[in-house]
Structures are given as structure tokens and as C-alpha cells.
Amino acid sequence: MKRLFYLLFAGMLTGILLFGSCEKVVYPPPEIPDTVSYSLDIQPIWDNKCVSCHNGGLDPDLRPENSYASLMDGEYINVDEPGESKLMKKLDSSPHDARATKAEKQLILVWIEEGAKNN
Numbered sequence: 664m665k666r667l668f669y670l671l672f673a674g675m676l677t678g679i680l681l682f683g684s685c686e687k688v689v690y691p692p693p694e695i696p697d698t699v700s701y702s703l704d705i706q707p708i709w710d711n712k713c714v715s716c717h718n719g720g721l722d723p724d725l726r727p728e729n730s731y732a733s734l735m736d737g738e739y740i741n742v743d744e745p746g747e748s749k750l751m752k753k754l755d756s757s758p759h760d761a762r763a764t765k766a767e768k769q770l771i772l773v774w775i776e777e778g779a780k781n782n
């Protein structure tokens with residue numbers, strides 16, 4: 664009887680350990696590509712969510728022909744500390760926090776982490 668109890672206990676423990684370790688596997692969100700492209704992934708966010716206001720009269724100028732230079736020249740991007748970028752801080756504070764989705768902000772952050780290339 665005692666042996667059966669130990670067997671059950673050992674089985675349960677193994678189950679918990681296995682299940683527990685399975686739960687810790689973290690998959691990257693599917694919408695983040697391996698290499699984020701500025702022109703294909705980031706500019707469309709500006710086009711859809713920002714250019715209605717940031718169209719030249721308001722810094723940063725996020726129109727396709729000017730956005731990259733405007734972000735770099737205005738020092739909105741901090742490649743050494745991506746989360747500290749002026750751009751990311753803006754997108755985390757009201758009312759700008761509602762102007763891009765969580766997934767879009769994540770994509771922008773990964774783009775900066777990858778070196779904020781004009782790719």
C-alpha cells in the first residue's frame with residue numbers, strides 16, 4: 664500500500680514537472696518577422712496611424728519620403744537603449760499610447776533593437 668502511494672506520488676511529481684516545463688516555452692508573437700523591414704513593416708504603421716497628423720507641419724515628419732531622416736535627425740531613436748527611445752516613450756504615454764496597437768509597438772521596438780536600419 665505504501666509502495667503504491669509512493670508510485671502515485673512520483674508519477675504526479677513527474678507530471679507536474681513535465682507540464683510545468685512545457686508551460687514555460689515562450690513562442691515569439693507570429694506577427695514579428697525575423698528581420699523587421701523599415702519600408703515594409705514600419706512605414707505602413709506611420710501611413711495608417713500617424714501621417715494624418717505628422718505630415719510635415721508636426722515633428723517628426725512621418726511621410727514616406729521624410730520619415731527615416733526625420734526620426735534620426737530628431738534623435739527620436741536610441742539604438743543603445745531601444746526602450747528609452749523618445750519615440751517609444753511617446754507611444755507609451757497618453758494620448759499616443761492609443762495611436763498604435765501593442766503589436767505595432769512591439770514591431771517598432773524590435774526594429775530599433777535590430778539597429779533601426781533604413782531597410
Ligand code: HEC
Binds near residue numbers: 713714721739750
Ligand atoms: C491626432 C493627431 C496625431 C496622431 C494621429 C499622431 N500624433 Fe504624434 N503628435 C501629435 C501632436 C499634436 C504632437 C505634439 C504634442 C505632443 O508632444 O503630444 C505629437 C507628438 C509626437 C511625438 C513627439 C514629438 C517631439 O518632438 O516631442 C512623437 C515621437 C510622435 N508624435 C509620434 C507619433 C507616432 C509614431 C504616431 C503614430 C503611431 C503619431 N504620433 C500619431 C499628434 C498626433
